[in-house]
Amino acid sequence: MNSPTKITIARGDGIGPEIMDATLEVLAASGANLEYEEIQIGESVYRRGIMNGMEPSAWDSLRRTKVFLKAPITTPQGGGYKSLNVTIRGALGLYANIRPCVSYSPFVATKHPSMDVVIVRENEEDLYAGIEYRQTQDVTQAVKLISRPGSEKIIRYAFEYARANHRRKVTAFVKDNIMKISDGLFHRVFDEIAAEYPDIEAESMIVDIGAARLADTPEHFDVIVTLNLYGDIISDIAAQITGSVGLAGSSNIGDQCAMFEAIHGSAPTIAGKGIANPSGLLLASVMMLVHIGQSEAAERIHNAWLKMIEDGIHTVDIFKRGVSKARIGTRDFAANLVDRLGERPATLVPASYPAGVASSFSGIALKGAPAQTKKLVGVDVFLERKGGTGDDMAALFQPLIPAGLKLVMVSNRGQKVWPDGAPETFCTDHWRCRVMADGADELKHGQVAELLARVAKEGLDFVQSSNLYTFDGANGFSAAAGQ
Ligand code: NAD
Secondary structure, three states: OOOOEEEEEEOOOOOHHHHHHHHHHHHHHHOOOEEEEEOOEOHHHHHOOOOOOEOHHHHHHHHHHOEEEEOOOOOOOOOOOOOHHHHHHHHOOOOEEEEEEEOOOOOOOOOOOOOEEEEEEEOOOEHHHOOEEEOOOOOEEEOOEOOHHHHHHHHHHHHHHHHHOOOOEEEEEEOOOOOOOHHHHHHHHHHHHHOOOOOOEEEEEEHHHHHHHHHHOHHHOOEEEEOHHHHHHHHHHHHHHHOOHHHOEEEEEOOOOEEEEEOOOOOHHHOOOOOOOOHHHHHHHHHHHHHOOOHHHHHHHHHHHHHHHHOOEEOOOOOOEOOEOEEOOHHHHHHHHHHOOOOOOOOOOOOOOOOOOOOOOOOOOOOOOOOOOEEEEEEEEEEEOOOOOHHHHHHHHHHHOOOOEEEEEEEEOOEEEEOOOOOOOOOOOEEEEEEEEOOOOOOOHHHHHHHHHHHHHOOOEEEEEEEEEEEOOEEOOOOOEOO
């Protein structure tokens, strides 16, 4: 027998320990050849004052084993420590989050009996970069970061995944009718990369109608690739409409490491009651076994699980009178599944993981784009000021502008309020004054510094400044609404 593959596990918070115990019981009986390094993460670690939620020795374990089976953890809302999930994904470069959402009709009640959608979610950037500011008394800001390499990697991953897993179509969800620069970059890269995969159909949709269609007609979709926040939201919707959010597992894949987890959270309201459905973490462990090349054990577990679903042995979240045969708790789930190891479903399509069905693709190379000529053409200065109109702000700001620059626009929450503002526009205490080169086609950083020095001398509170660039002559900044 080969030596066991070492993996790192963490039991997490809430229902985490219960569903991890059930999963480990099944793994032990399945013939999977594994050895565990257990680490502590989540609330207990934060309570010891380790604010990134993980001891240095736990990071060492992840770097050593490179494979992490993780139960959900609790992250406080609206304050407190940052999400450890986001930290782990970013720190280990786990750029691709794969979330298969499959219906098990007629054995699990669903309005969408033939649904089989894989969501490929970008995992490192977007609003999840967690760069947020409170800038004024009234206004907060979150920065949405979308990069070309980040977009290339996830989109190419989606097409490689589709090809390796015999999928026919990849759909991109974007919102580039509004976020023309950030989502626009993702869409442009999608079109470029899609052209390299003529064997796979490619389409794109605006995320709002895409999400509506996904909830209504999931059969339309096959693989969906999208940005971090949209992917987080639509994968919960997709999992829920298969029957329960408790059914879906996920993988987080990077070039060196991978993490496997349920898509749901720590479900604190049902923790300790012994009723949680371990299926999400269990199916994540199946994805892990495929990833480490133990496909036989993966198939055994997955098929026994499908058989159990067919037999109507269901946890409370998917139990339905008339469809289900027995309502079981978390511990009985594992025992019932172990009893079925070696069996296959009779009606549902059996799982099959032949060689070549891959979850990580070592050849994801970055294509990049030729460098473009970048010119500094202006600056947006953001100021805090209570009260007044756009005309008042312009009158205050204009005398401060050095020669060679001119004020072209004032906006409030992205809406132009000078020149020719609408009297109806509601204004907060957060103003943006856009200053551009006057005459010359370029300005110098020193001119921006001089402008800010004058603003400071006048005693105005500038809370942020953002340089405005063109790239090969095209604006690298958005216009204000109404401009
Ligand atoms: P949740 O996914 O924990 O729960 C949502 C609903 O689904 C609840 O009604 C819950 O009882 C039910 N549910 C979830 N998993 C279930 C299962 N396995 N079996 C049966 N029912 C299940 O979402 P939430 O309540 O928004 O979040 C709770 C905590 O989990 C929060 O602190 C959140 O930050 C965290 N969270 C962690 C992860 C992760 O660790 N990857 C992911 C999402 C949320």
